[in-house]
Amino acid sequence: MANSDGGEGRALVVGLGISGIATALRLLQVGWTPVIVERAPARRTGGYFVALFGGGRPPAERLGILERLDNRLPRGASYEIDRAGNRKVGLGYGDLPGSPWMMLRGDIEEAAFSALPSGVDIRHSTVPTRIEQDATGVDVTLANTVDGTTATERFDLVIGADGLRSTVRSLVFGPHERYLHRLNYMAVAYQLPRPLSDLHPDDAAVLLEPKRSMWIFPFAGSDPTVLLNYHTRDVDAEFTQPPVERVRAAFGPEPAGRSLGEVLDALETADDLLFDSVEQVHLDTWHRGRVVLVGDSAWCVTLYAGMGVSTAMSGADLLGTMLQRHPQDVPHALAEWERALRPALEVFQRNGIQQRTFFVPATTSELAVRKLMTAGMRVPVVSSLLQQLRTRDKAGRLKDHDIALA
Ligand SMILES: Cc1cc2nc3c(=O)[nH]c(=O)nc-3n(C[C@H](O)[C@H](O)[C@H](O)COP(=O)(O)OP(=O)(O)OC[C@H]3O[C@@H](n4cnc5c(N)ncnc54)[C@H](O)[C@@H]3O)c2cc1C
Known part of the structure; x- marks a missing residue:
């Protein structure tokens, strides 16, 4: 496998959630070698409901995940x-x-994990404690939380897929308070x-x-x-x-x-x-040199947008495409990736704020509007009008759009 700027290389993926597994799958497709580290001692299972929208299904298919999923509604x-x-x-x-499509978070995690070939280097109970980079690579100190040992390794690329309270983000971009919006x-x-x-x-x-x-x-x-x-x-x-x-x-x-x-x-x-x-995560940029954030660590849109899983897979898919398209220049590939992805994510973040009223109205007037919508849905003419209005809405349309095809 060629090293940095010869094309494919060795990438550290921090986090074995849906973003991390999807990213590892895509890296393998484009010839990179992922090493995955996960803080938890074992994989998570089951969990809460998640909706997989139309826009998330094509990247899931290209990653080999969709064929292992069913709509469980x-x-x-x-x-x-x-x-x-x-x-x-x-x-x-x-x-x-x-x-x-409705399913459990664990259904997608399991489908993604079972799509990973055996032999991928996955290390549980392992966290990064120091990340330093130069023009040609990234040195990462990894700590084993069970025996307390540490070791420093060099990678061509580091991907922070470690969720809302990302350690990669705090080590490379700064403290949580700067980026988390409650x-x-x-x-x-x-x-x-x-x-x-x-x-x-x-x-x-x-x-x-x-x-x-x-x-x-x-x-x-x-x-x-x-x-x-x-x-x-x-x-x-x-x-x-x-x-x-x-x-x-x-x-x-x-x-x-x-x-x-x-x-x-x-x-x-x-x-x-x-x-x-x-909480949402807002950053002016999701990459710095050879370090990039994906999924909730970069752009958490919240459960109210219902697009965390779909965008995790779109982001992973597009990242591989850009690394393949710009094999000699990792920082440039990351910049192109973000340029293509960010506009849709900004729409989903605004939608996450708006959709909160659908999940939990804050005031009696928000509640009254929500109940009026429900009543309207029972009248066929009003229902089709409301559906039309909602499908014309930008976020509604984008939720069905394959944003990884840039
Ligand atoms: C109640 C609820 C409902 C939701 N509903 C939907 C929905 O309907 N549709 C939808 O698309 N999305 C939904 N989401 C969001 C969706 O679940 C996430 O956006 C998605 O799972 C992507 O998560 P992730 O992989 O980026 O992060 P996570 O799932 O948080 O994974 C991060 C991983 O990194 C590991 N980690 C953390 N820190 C470290 C460290 N220092 N070192 C190593 N590993 C580390 C964690 O243990 C974890 O395994 C919902 C979320 C919630 C909470």
Whole structure:
């Protein structure tokens, strides 16, 4: 394998999430040798719902991931429910333009991982602690978090695919506070041990109140997952108490009622719980020399845009294309990659802010608009008008567009 500026080379990929695996797959396709390091001692499984939009499916296909995936959205109804047990037909995730495929985060992670050939160098419990570069390569000190040993290795390219609170970003670009933008909402996601007693296993439900919401996502072949959202004035304080206490306080003091009550009870014993603040990442540039950030570490659009997975795969796919197109000049390939990708990501970031009202209305007027939309969807003329308006919206169109084809 040629080294830097002879074409293909050796790349360090930090993070074995969907961005990291997709990037490694693409690097292999264009003749590079990836080395993947992951902080966790083992791979993550299961997890929360994710929607894969039309624009994410072509890169997933080119990476060899799509053939291992199914749309797991069952053919049930979507209801808007309240604490008293009332229900009306409502707007579900599957009603969004772009006909998203629904699945668990772990489905995509597993599909991507199984597409990786055996023999790829993957090191768990390993983190970068120092990154220094010159014109021809990058020296990275890697620490094993189990035995405490460290070693420094040289790479032709370093890819930070290490998520919202990226270590690569803080080592090369600066501290988190400079790049993280809090939306002042918390997201809590977990799998239920069984369907809710008031709901058919194939049905979706949403409970909307000002500044808090509960979503139930049904899945073909497994128990539903839940997503709770709530507003907070003090994100740091949310992490000072057990999640169960914070969530019960946020959804109180009113009696929970049957469905929310079952969801809150299930939180007490939930495995694989996601409890995190909703934040976007904004950087003026995603690359510096031979170091590049991809996925949430670079542009986290938030769950409200629903494009984190799709853009992780588009970003990985396009990165390989640009490295192949500019084999003699890695920094130039990275600049071209960002030039092609950034406009769409800026649209998705704005969409992430706007779509928050769909997931969790903040005020009684936002809630009223959301309920009006739901009511309108039940009237055929209004419904087709709303659909037309939404498909004309730039973000709606881009969600179906293959942005990796530049
Ligand atoms: C509740 C929820 C719902 C979502 N819904 C959707 C959706 O509907 N559609 C959609 O497209 N996206 C959705 N997303 C976003 C999507 O899950 C992410 O954007 C996507 O998984 C890409 O993540 P990533 O690989 O960039 O980062 P991550 O998944 O965070 O992976 C980063 C990896 O890096 C590792 N790591 C971290 N630090 C280090 C270190 N120092 N050294 C080594 N390894 C490290 C981590 O352990 C992890 O394995 C949702 C997110 C949430 C939270």
